[in-house]
Amino acid sequence: MLTLTAKSSCQAELRVGAAVVDVNPTQMPVIVNGGMLSRTATQIRTTVNARAIVLADDKTRIAIVVVDSCMMPRLLLDDAKQLAASKTAIPAENMLISATHTHTAPSSFGALGTPADLNYLPVIRQRIVEAIVAAESNLQPARVGWGSTSVPEMTALRRWVRRPDKLDVDPFGEYTVRANMHAATKMDMVTGPTGPEDPELSMIAFETLDGAPIAILANYSMHYFGDQPISADYFGLFSESIAKHAGERFQTKHPDADPPTSIVGVLSHGCSGDIWRRDYWTYNGKDDQTIEGYAQAMAGHAAKVYDGIEYQSDADLRMVQSELPMRYRVPNESRLKWAQQIVAEMGDRQPKDKTEVYAREAVLLHEMQETKILVQALRIGDIAIATTPNETYALTGLKLKHQSPLNKTMVIELANGADGYIPPPEQHPLGGYNTWPARSAGLEVSAESKIVAALLTGLEDVTGKPRRPFVQSVGKKTQAILDHQPVLYWRCDAMDATVCRDQSGNQNDGKIDPGVLFFLPGPKAADAENQFCVGDEVNRCMHFADGRVSANIDRSGNQWSAVVSVWNGMPLDARSMAGWFLSRDGGTDSAASKWHAGVAGTEGEPGVLAIKIGDNETVYGKTPLERWQWYQIAIVCDGEKLRVHINGQTSPEIETEITAAANTTGTETWSLGGNTEMNWEGRLDEFALFDKAFTPTEINNLLQ
Incomplete structure (x- = not known):
């Protein structure tokens, strides 16, 4: 990777480096995550990458890594952080590693009917470390800027409330499903979406003191597009497109300068647990949009944001993290007995249907009982980032953004772990896939409230300012x-x-x-x-x-x-x-x-x-x-x-x-x-x- 060199002799307080390292599997076939049942892939459609940005000031160094993966377990990421810390000057607790949530990447986490690919785990661990090390080696004086826009036409609620007389059956044979994903494919069966959308496309951009782009960290709440494995989904296409735009814009403004060749574009996953791209209000049963068209349209919106960003070089850094104990929603005695009987009949084979998937998940939750999850808050000047290790609803992201001490706040989900869906508490009585107890959705009902509270406290800590109570304006x-x-x-x-x-x-x-x-x-x-x-x-x-x-x-x-x-x-x-x-x-x-x-x-x-x-x-x-x-x-x-x-x-x-x-x-x-x-x-x-x-x-x- 070529390094952009600042031509100014001034020493900026902020320094930034970035790098991209592929996390492609080295052995085929490879297990692919993101489905109810296990599947494998034998070819790479688009490269999957770890995209790293390292920030430094006189006191603090921080690494932000976004990996083209469906989800990554905390144990894997803790190991990668410790190894990276031994090779860099970045403390492990100052590393943020998140997944894009592509559903077409190699499996590094066992969830539902898909196990982790044991041959792939050492590959992704090592490549994440390489990305952090490479990004730190590219540190140079830099400036940072923020931009955002609303893009409501490219995201929508996928979880809808079913009519009270049209309950659906859950995997345990009970009619408890009052809300579910994609229930609005039949509009006469539903009464409306279960929550709000978050259409904000936000962006943190870094450039040299001479204005050459270094890296762009974007964030948007849309679950994934859908592609054939192995693929980085629209996240990879977007990242490449916005990086290309930044380079072309710099060349247009500075035709005599050397063209930047190592710009790192990154699209992190916003709060998308109940979000997908299909707007059921206007859906006519056809889906003519392509992944390329979607990514290009999103990158077009991002380009306009990028072009309007103003930069500052005096941004200091601060980062904290909290470990929260959590209990799992374990099965009661009768459900455990039901699950154990099914699992015993399965023997050593993988689940073949939804009932077997959730029976095995019930047994696993019973064995696990409790866990500890990691949440982080960090500040880059007047910009804040909060992270959750979960598939987080759009409403949760809005709670954090509206109450953060800083207006410029980005929320990145599936960071530092893979602890499943955390529906807001009021969503649990409605049931549905996002609430069925499993490793992918097994935390206690109060998990979302505890995570929001911890993150707001963390944001107060890194900013030195109180949270902003949400008050709707008076028109x-x-x-x-x-x-x-x-x-x-x-x-x-x-x-x-x-x-x-x-x-x-x-x-x-x-x-x-x-x-x-x-x-x-x-x-x-x-x-x-x-x-x-x-x-x-x-x-x-x-x-x-x-x-x-x-x-x-x-x-x-x-x-x-x-x-x-x-x-x-x-x-x-x-x-x-x-x-x-x-x-x-x-x-x-x-x-x-x-x-x-x-x-x-x-x-x-x-x-x-x-x-x-x-x-x-x-x-x-x-x-x-x-x-x-x-x-x-x-x-x-x-x-x-x-x-x-x-x-x-x-x-x-x-x-x-x-x-x-x-x-x-x-x-x-x-x-x-x-x-x-x-x-x-x-x-x-x-x-x-x-x-x-x-x-x-x-x-x-x-x-x-």
Whole structure:
């Protein structure tokens, strides 16, 4: 590898070196990781590499290595770090080694039905060490810069909520699957994605003091594209493309300079446990995109980011790591007995189907019981990096980015180990592949919360600054609600919580039941100047999958108004009511004190609003609400009559009598997500309750 030499005699505080070493297998056939069952490959389609960047200042040296591998176990990486530390001036604890998560690389880790290839382990270990040593030997004075952009069209949620009447069976023979990957291939079977996407493409670039590119470390949350083994997938193609662009741009700006020939481009894996490239909202059953086209398009976005980066040379370095004890979700006695019987019948052969895979995994988890995982936080000037050894959901990455002490924060997953999926705790009750106990998804339910907490503490340590509490901004629509002095106001913007925070100032926080998901995109007004949030910030909401948010409210008077944004995920022909989205219980044993607002299914006109008061007949509106569309609903009670308005229209959609029993005052329970018979299946947001009856004109002004 040729080394770029700075022509300036100045000594920069920051020094950077980079190198690429192939990690191709030396023996064929080789076992390939990334599938449910074991498979082998006999040819190399694209080279798999270890791409290393070494950073140094007067006090600290750090190595960042990204390897074209599906996942690599901690024991292998600890050995590689110790060996590299013995050959360099870099402490083992200052080494970050991550996998790209290509599903077409040689297997270095036993997971599901695939064992590690024992012949390959010494090869990948040695090549990682060689990459670190080579990168350190190339250290030279350097500058660093940061850039990022949003690329939403190239990533999407792959894990969707299934309808409550369409549960799927798990590998243990039980109907527990309420959410799963790729469930949206049949859209009538699902109610919506289980979480948010993270479309940020971020980049840390390094150049010499003369502006010659050294290395580019990019990060994006997209699981993998898919290729034939052995292949680095789109990660390798992207890395080569962005490096080529950097070289061409330098040559254009400096036509008389020697052309740089050793630029290292790197694409690290962002938080992609629930992410893939297919957008099921627009999917038509065809997949015409090629891996080359995808990688080139992504590199095109990255090139624009790279061209706008500004650099600094006074970036100091800091790095810390934490070891966290974790328990595995081990099988109970009956499941262990079931698993042991299947494994005994298998003998020494590999699993041949999903049932055998998870039976063996159950036995292995029982034998392992617990483990220790490694998380890291590091700082390069005003840039931060956090790492997890897991397949991490996009929401987890957003938690870290939004709360990091530094705005410029990158999250790299599958680093320093291969400890499986860590769904946020609220995802576990929904089941599905990402939660089935195995080495690939076996950590305790609280693992994600513990990892986020440890990483935020680590980021505080390396930056010397406190974390930033996430607070959703107040746009004009939000301020209008606050100006009317609500009794309670739930913005439903939590990233994780046991309560829905009341932002009215009255401390009427709502208790969140299981079956509520967080931080999905919420309603957005057509008028760009009249939004719930400021600027381009995404308004956040909750998705309800048989859960509720409820609170007991002490309220006087028989006049009130309630506004809420609703988004129905259920097909209108699935059941008699698509769902009840708001309920009020007067606190007495009488059914007359209860009323519910919802959207009709097969009863009444499908999709219209519905109001049921006590034991009375359900009253229906006239305007069908489309599935998967946001509507702002206002319900107004002036004592004896109840009016319902859609999207601020002055003409009520429903107008009906309300009994005194259904409008008692005192302590009353308000519930988002409806009643226990047909809870809401979809999103809800921006719920506010007022102690006054709004006029139609006031509703129009508030909701338009």
